[in-house]
Amino acid sequence: MIDDHHIDPQAPDSEEEFARLRKLLRSLPEVPAPENFEQELQRRIQEVKEARTPWWKGLFSGERIFFRIPPIAYGAAATVAVVFIGYYIITSRNVLEPPPAPSPPPTEQTIPSPVESPSEEGRENREGKSSPTLLPEKNVTSGYEKKPEKENNLRMERGIAPAAEPLTPERLLEKTTEEPAYLFRSRGAYDIxxxxxxxxxxxxxxxxxxxxxxVPRQIKSKKKLPPDK
Amino acid sequence: MGHTEAKKGRTQEPPEPGVVQVRPAAERSVNLDDWSDEELMLAFQDDNDDAYLVLVGRYKDRLMNFVYRFVGDMDDAKDILQETFLRVYIKKDLYKTIAKFSTWVYTIAGNLAKSELRRRSRRGKISLTQRGGKNKDEDYQIPLPDLGPLPDRRTDASMKYERVQQALLQLPPAFREAVIMRDIQELAYEEISAILDLPIGTVKSRINRGRNQLQALLKDIYD
Structure with a gap:
């Protein structure tokens, strides 16, 4: 280390004292740079440029595609890519969610009975109901719901067979292709x-x-003849 | 473009003490040779490579002389000079107009020269004037064949210059650098202070001590 502290920094300049030395130093010949210095420097600069340029940047260099891509184009392309990938991720998440419940299959009420009863009015009069439906309307709409046992019991009390399986289009197709026409009618329809x-x-x-x-029945029930003695 | 306009706007502000003044672009002539170093450097920062070449042309001889007197080897001096301008090219954005370009480029060259001296000392590479070390296995600098005139035909001047160069190389690097900047490059004390990042008093004291040692080494030339 150079110890500069023991010398007064405010000491007067000693240039006059060393005038001869200074003259000698100034008389030293200039050492110029080599003649091919600029060419050598350009070559080294080019080497550094090539060494620092990433390989992927060379793919879009003007030497290959004959025009210069503005820097903003790279940013715009990156933004579009990010938006596209984000949209794809969001939509793919929706696809993975469970699908909504399928629409209820048509029930026996929705399918018209193949045999139209001519005595519809009479049946209504006998039962005292205007609705031709066998099941309450609330049960008809939900094909997947399990029918309560109460309903079947009620049908049994009425002398009606338990409700048949809901007739889906697939089931209808099976019946029409495999079973005879008289079997096409369900038990419920037959009873009706x-x-x-x-x-x-x-x-x-x-x-x-x-x-x-x-009358004879009433007579029979009311009047019992005493047995012959 | 905004960057350029900002620079132009900055140059139109009132000058502050110590800040290098740069003319607005409209006031500059078409010829780059008329531009100041700082104006050329700003143009180079805007990717004007012609400005860079003008700067290289202005400083290559001055820096070569400085580096050669400092390291004492022509090949090393060439390499250091190349590296200096290469760093100017690569680190151009680090230059700020608060300092003179000459200060910046001398700082780079001086640091590279000192690094080369340290590397040389680690390798044990000794200059011609320092030969004769104790360890014979040291990697001595092999003297190149002298293609110049024979010693008896050399002029007194050339021998004198060689003696002065050898005496310079015997100075401690800190003194040597300061003496070369002041007495050979003829830089101002303020600029030397800025380059070495030292107070002016310290710079003066180093120059004085260097001169004293150099005068003692060259006593026979004076007498």
Whole structure:
């Protein structure tokens, strides 16, 4: 280390004292730079440029594509790529979610009965209902819902067979291709037909004849003849 | 372009003490040779390579002389000079107009020269004037064949210059650098202070001590 502290920094300049020395130093010949200095420097600069340029940047250099790509184009391309990838990720997440529940298959009510009963009105009169449906409307809309046992019990009390399986288009196709036409009707529909037939018979029979037929029964029930002794 | 306009706007502000003044671009002539170093450097920062070449042309001989007197070897001096201008090219954006370009480029060259001296001392490479070391296995600098005139035909002047160069190389690097800048390059004390990042008093004291030692080494030439 150079110790400069023991010398007064405010000491006067000693240039006059060393005038001869200074003259000698100034008389030293100039050492010029080599003649090919600029060419050598350019070559080294080019080497450094090539060494520092990444390989992927060379792909888009003007030497290969014959025009210079503005720097903003790289930024714009990167932004578009990010937006596209982000959109793809978001949409692919939606695809992975469980699909919505399928629409309920058509029930037996929606399918028209192949045999139109001629005594629809009579059946309605007999049952005292205006709705031709077998099931309450709320149960009809949901094909996937399990039918309550109460409903089947009620149908059994009425003498109606339990509700048939909901008839989907696939099931309908199976039935039409494999089973005969008379089997096409479900048990429920068959029972309805039978009931309608009974209602038609009731309508044909006069009320008087019905009373006549009941009188002996009433007599029988009310008046019991004592056994012969 | 905004960067350039900002620079232009900065140059139109009132000058502050110690700040290098740069003319606006409109006031500059077409010929780059008329531009100041700092104006050329600003143009070079705007990717004007012609400005860079003008700067190289202005400083290559001055810096070559400085580096050669400092390291004492022509090949090393060439390499250091190349490296100096290469760094100017690569680090151009680090230059600020708060300092003179000459100060900046001398700082780079001086640091590279000192690094070369340190590397040389680590390798054990000794200059011609320092030969004769104790260890014979040291990597001595092999003297190149002298293609110049024979010693008996050499002029007194050339021998004198060689003696002065050898005496310079015997000075401590800190003194040597200061003496070369002041007495050979004829730089101002303020600029030497800025280049070496030392107070002016320290610079003066180093120059004085260097001169004293050099005068003692060259006593026979004076007498």
């Amino acid at each position: 037909e039978m009931e309608d037939s009974l209602a038609q018979i009731d309508s044909l029979v006069s009320p008087d004849s019905l009373q006549n037929t009941r």
